Amino acid sequence: MSEGKFQIGLIQMDSGDQWEGNRKAAARYISQAAEAGASLVIFPETVDYIGTDFRGSAAEVPGPVTDFFREQAVKYGLYLHCGSITERVPGSLPKNTSLVFGPDGTILGRYSKLHLFDVELEEGPSYRESDDVTGGEDICLVKTPLCTMGLSVCYDMRFPELYRLMAGHGAQLLVNCANFTANTGKDHWEPLLRARAIENTCYVAAVGQCGRKPKFQAWGHTMLVSPWGEVIAALENEPGVLTGEIDLGKLEQVRRQIPSLKNVREDVYRLESRRMKVYPEVM
Numbered sequence: 001m002s003e004g005k006f007q008i009g010l011i012q013m014d015s016g017d018q019w020e021g022n023r024k025a026a027a028r029y030i031s032q033a034a035e036a037g038a039s040l041v042i043f044p045e046t047v048d049y050i051g052t053d054f055r056g057s058a059a060e061v062p063g064p065v066t067d068f069f070r071e072q073a074v075k076y077g078l079y080l081h082c083g084s085i086t087e088r089v090p091g092s093l094p095k096n097t098s099l100v101f102g103p104d105g106t107i108l109g110r111y112s113k114l115h116l117f118d119v120e121l122e123e124g125p126s127y128r129e130s131d132d133v134t135g136g137e138d139i140c141l142v143k144t145p146l147c148t149m150g151l152s153v154c155y156d157m158r159f160p161e162l163y164r165l166m167a168g169h170g171a172q173l174l175v176n177c178a179n180f181t182a183n184t185g186k187d188h189w190e191p192l193l194r195a196r197a198i199e200n201t202c203y204v205a206a207v208g209q210c211g212r213k214p215k216f217q218a219w220g221h222t223m224l225v226s227p228w229g230e231v232i233a234a235l236e237n238e239p240g241v242l243t244g245e246i247d248l249g250k251l252e253q254v255r256r257q258i259p260s261l262k263n264v265r266e267d268v269y270r271l272e273s274r275r276m277k278v279y280p281e282v283m
Contacts, residue, residue, distance in 0.1 A: 004248040006146050009033025009041040012222040013083075014211030014239045017051030023068055029241050034076040036243045040146055043083030044207045044222070045154050045179040046096065052214050054132045058088035066099060066107075073101040079144055083177040083207060084113065084153050086133065093134040098151050098177060100142045100279070108144065109279030112136025113153035114162065127215070129155075138275045139165055147172045147248060150202075154178040157192050157206070160199065165273045167200035167261060172251055174202045178219075179209040182237075185219025190231070198229040201255045203246055210237045227254040 011029040015022045026047065033041045048065045049057045059065040065085055073080040080101045087097040096113035114136050116129040139162065140151045150166030150173070157163075157176050166174060174196055180189055189206075197204040203226060210220030220237035224244040233244045255261065 006039040006246050007037040008205060008224065008244055008246055009036060009038030010205055010207045010222045010224060010235075010242040010244075011041060011043050011083075012208060012210055012220055012235050012238070012240050012242065013044050013047055014218075015044075015047055015050045015209060017049060017053075017057070019048055019065065022048055025239065026068070027072065029239075030072050030076060030080070032241045033243065034078060036241070038078060038243055040079040040081070040144075040246075042081040042175060042205055042207050043177060044209045045084045045177045046086055046209070047083040047177075048085045050179065050209065050213055054086050055094060058086045058094035061085075061087050061097065061099070069099065070101055070105040070107075073103055074105045077103045079103060079108075079146060081149075081151075081175060081177070087112070089134070093132065095136060096133050096153055097136075098140075098153060100144075100149070100151070102144070102280075106280070109140055109142035109149075109151070109277075111138070111140035111151035111153075113156060114139075115155045115159055117155045138277045139273050140277050140279065141166060141169055141171055142279045143170075147246060150174045152176045154180060157196060160196065161271055163196045163200050163202075165271055165276070167202055168264075168271070169273075169276060169278070171200070171202055172248060173246060174200065174204045176204070176206045177208075178206060179213065180219040182217040182219045185221060189219055189221055190223070193223060193225050194229045194231070197225040197227055199260065201227045201251065201258055201261060203227055203251065210235075210239060227251045
């Protein structure tokens with residue numbers, strides 16, 4: 001690996017309602033990503049379970065699901081972002097939680113999805129994510145020797161303020177793990193991701209679920225976007241592994257060409273975060 005460059009592996013899954021099947025698929029894809037030279041592997045949203053009983057199937061943290069990802073990170077000596085899992089919260093609804101593991105198996109950082117998709121249309125479908133999970137409270141950055149990552153989950157991508165705050169606090173790679181619907185994905189997925197990359201001069205890694213889910217068809221189309229807004233690589237709507245290169249030298253070059261992060265008029269307007277966590281912390 002050249003200085004400032006590393007390989008990333010993005011794993012598109014068709015997760016179902018049985019952890020054992022999801023686990024076997026995840027292990028196979030991690031092996032493939034490692035063989036391709038990935039130093040960082042990222043999974044999609046709710047990688048452990050997608051069914052009709054998120055509350056009843058919520059996972060303990062730590063527990064068997066997190067033990068699996070920890071062991072895989074150690075086995076292959078890589079950084080591993082588990083996408084997200086439905087985390088059991090005693091006495092409350094679960095949280096949609098991302099965990100980042102280091103090559104030694106340590107949990108380096110955790111983030112719970114902030115924005116929950118609640119929609120009620122008079123002449124259309126209604127969906128309330130808040131009936132199944134509760135939202136997080138903190139913006140999250142994870143610093144590693146590879147890069148600084150800003151974490152987000154699915155619907156979060158529609159809130160540009162979140163990404164500008166993460167970029168302003170040092171994020172170089174903006175990660176979104178998702179279970180996006182095909183209905184909105186065909187029109188919104190790529191434009192939103194490229195916009196988040198361009199406006200923040202960051203790499204964007206967006207990792208999606210694919211396949212038919214209980215309530216909708218998932219969009220898939222996992223992709224890696226450069227700080228210039230180029231789609232470096234992308235998948236269609238089948239499970240698999242997408243690999244690509246992160247080049248922090250290129251990121252710095254783009255930021256010199258388009259210095260939007262430096263040109264903010266804080267004398268006129270300002271974005272402020274009330275809750276920003278920068279990992280690693282002692283966990």
